Amino acid sequence: MKNPSPDITSDPGSPTTYPVVKMRPNKSPQRVRFGAPWIFKDELVLDRRARKLPAGSIIELTANDGERLGLCAFNPESRISARMLERDVSAIINAAWLQTRLQRAFDLRARLYDAPFYRLVHAEADGLPGLIIDRFGDVAVIQPNAAWAEVRIDEIAAALQAVTGVSTIVKNGTGRARGLEGLPEETLVLKGEITGPVPVQMNGATYMADLLGGQKTGLFLDQRDNHALTAKLCKDADVLDVFAHVGGFGLAALAGGAKSALAVDGSAPALELATQGAVASGFGDRFTTQKGDAFAVMTELAEAGRSFGTVICDPPAFAPAKPALEAGLRAYERVARMAAKLVRPGGFLILCSCSHAADLARFREACIRGIGKSGRVAQLIHTGSAGPDHPMHVHLAESGYLKALFFRLS
16 A cells, blocks of 8 residues: 555544545635534645545545644545544444434434424534434435435434434435535435425424425425514414515414415415415415416506505525525615515515525615615504524524514514
8 A cells, every 4th residue: 555645644543534624825724623513615625535435425624734624524526525423533433423422413303392203404503514314204305415414325314213212214405405415416315205395383384395306305394483473473464474485474374363365376286285284284365376477476566456454475595595685685676666566554564585695794685675665654563583403503594594573664
């Protein structure tokens, strides 16, 4: 065997030997020491041997002077070439390690929720970078959005079953994040079977989650707390839920005593699931849907003189990355301007963003500007975020992506 590269070495003192990749001499490890979970490609010495390491390998990361920083998941082709898994360099990343991390995540959710419907693993914030796991009762959906999770999917599934006891596990291998990691799209059932939409009870409503063909993992669990507050504002009100998906805000509003709810979305299958949820919840007679482009439908409603006690707009990410930020902010402003015109005096406008590139300050500014251009005067009564099953990694702003602004309009 040839002598190892000076930048990829082995430590015979470790119980398991991992390849060592160093940071570049001109890149300070300070950010990593303080807890940053990502190390970018331009921060690493990526010589021939490093580039030959398979995507998903575990490496030991060191500063250029040899300081041992931790064990990372490695993908030489990704912009985020190293993702911190473990600060203890003597650890072994194996099935037992995975089960320990999953148990820690499970213990938090068990304290938070009486029913097993929640995000079980929120990637970096739960010490499992690039890994998302949502639980829907006896079914769990895994999104392996980083190469290390992709290559260890069977180990993850086994550990998940051991910790939670779920009988059915789905792998949802779709989305932009996988493309950035060089991973193919693939959705399949790893364990058990799925025979149709899964009913999910939250905030007094029943939602129907399509775990094989729906958006993301099938349901946006992150809005649970914002749904709950919306329900309190909607008693006896007519509600407009724009970008409704499977009826998240509208069904919660009806559960809170809303007189009626109109759900608008561009997806017919999503609206059909929303209708099924309304029927299962016992208020199908107060729920209607309209398929169409959200901007076009809001224009039609305004021209028809329609108005509502509460209007909610929860659009897809208009600014998924920094290059799209300015265009995204203009879109959020347009949503706010059009939606505000549909709110009755004294009613409520709820505007949401899941774009991590648009921080709270910029999003709020765009919304206030749009409301102002509509000719309305607003009070900001609450600022919401994702629920506690979506914790934020304190060194990763991207993990705190969700914003919800609650306005009262005069």
